Amino acid sequence: MAFRQIFVLIVSLAVSIPGWTQEIEVNPSHPDQYTVVKGDTLWDISGRFLRKPHQWPLIWEGNPQIDNPHLIYPDDTIYFSEVDGKPRLSLSPSGFAGDLGSSREVKLYPRIREMDLVDAIELIPSEKIAKYLASPRVVGQDDLENSPYVIDFAGEHLVAAPGDRVYVRAIEKPESLTYTIYRKGDTFVSAETKEVLGYEATFVANTTLQEPGDPATLLVTRSTSEIRMGDRLMPHQEGDFTLHYFPKSPETEIQGSIISVLDGVTQIGRYNVVAIDKGVSDGLKVGHVLDIYKKGKSVRDPFSKIRNDTIQLPNVLAGTLMVFRAFDRISYALVMEARQAIHVLDKVQTP
Incomplete structure (x- = not known):
């Protein structure tokens, strides 16, 4: 040791x-x-x-x-x-x-x-976030649409695996000798404005460039799922990540929402990973802690003199999360405490 x-x-x-x-x-x-x-x-x-x-x-x-x-x-x-x-x-x-x-x-x-x-x-339990540190990434629409893509596989393969070669359009002036294959995942939308904030680029495989050109030839070195024609490639990024965090409240007032759960559950609990619709451009940094509020119900008031009158109940503190990866307009966060079931569109804010 x-x-x-x-x-x-x-x-x-x-x-x-x-x-x-x-x-x-x-x-x-x-x-x-x-x-x-x-x-x-x-x-x-x-x-x-x-x-x-x-x-x-x-x-x-x-x-x-x-x-x-x-x-x-x-x-x-x-x-x-x-x-x-x-x-x-x-x-x-x-x-x-x-x-x-x-x-x-x-x-x-x-x-x-x-x-x-x-x-x-x-x-925090590092195994809960490890697979989200380097991938998936959050990218803009142009980042994906303008990236090289897989057009075919070498040999008689119907799918490619580590050790196989793939043909890619078009890498004539390489930016790197290693490329990552991504597939478009979730679309992240602002809970308030409905504006598209970014797209999830889900990791598929790592490759090394064998021969530049149109098509270029790349060797698959690692994969987590089958590679499909049309999958996009971006230069490999070496993430500068740490598992040592200094939790603290943001210096600015943050008001946002949970917009996605990265591991596919419907009810969110402790140690689930979520995406929120605030990021670096909003003042969020890795280590920032936010309170989670469950949206109050709208209830009918049967005693009101106004016909069919309703009242909005206040939001209820439901838990706490910590940002562990921040992009421009999106952040990934780990739910550290959950006092009750948490859902997509619940609010997050500076403690």
């Missing part, structure tokens, strides 16, 4: 964040301390201490010696305390005997920890 030595001077595990711009809502039933177990996520651990788990970076005391605040491991112990009336979380690594005075102030000293990084506690 590959191990890495992590040299840590721990006063308390933390992210340095200037100022206190948000009111910290402490979970009234929080424990004084919690020992991490395998299978925990940082979000779940924070929820034991806070009403809003995404506020956890605000109460880790700053420590510039720590490059990665996510390096928490099973058997580590998290402590809750208040300093100058403000809540704080601190950490004692497993096997370390700290001095817990009557104030529960944890005194920690320089030491070496040698741990397998893959064992560190994650903020």
Whole structure:
């Protein structure tokens, strides 16, 4: 196994964040301390201490010696305390005997920890979003219509698989030596204006360019489904993605809607992946957290003097989501909490 030595001077595990711009809502039933177990996520651990788990970076005391605040491991112990009336979380690594005075102030000293990084506690279950990090993409209509497309297969093949060659129109001046084959998926439409915001480009296969031209010849190196004539190609993108997130509220007021569920379910629950109709151009960034509101029902008022009078009930807080991939006008988000069933067209907004 590959191990890495992590040299840590721990006063308390933390992210340095200037100022206190948000009111910290402490979970009234929080424990004084919690020992991490395998299978925990940082979000779940924070929820034991806070009403809003995404506020956890605000109460880790700053420590510039720590490059990665996510390096928490099973058997580590998290402590809750208040300093100058403000809540704080601190950490004692497993096997370390700290001095817990009557104030529960944890005194920690320089030491070496040698741990397998893959064992560190994650903020969210990475397996829930892994397949959505590099693909599918969100593209404009022109991006697909103007892209090269598969016109035929080499040999006698009716479908192409890894190791087979495909003919593509037209790659005469290659932008890359590797191309990804996509197929048009869902159309993303604004819930309010009904404007088309983008199209889902669903991953089909990876290819390498063998011979440019019209047609060009490409070798299929990996595929997840059969390749069809007419499938479109775009230069392969190496995604700059991370599974280490710093959740926080957007700096601007966001009002949007859930417009699609990426895994095809009808009722949305915890850890489902959804698309929302707001993106980078609206001020959203990876790590931004939004509240989800279930639209209130329209009910008839039988006591009103107005015939067939109806009234709109208020929207109800239904859960929380976190953006993990942001495009220009669309974002993919993971539902972190679901108090009740969530549906497409439910509202999302800045907490």
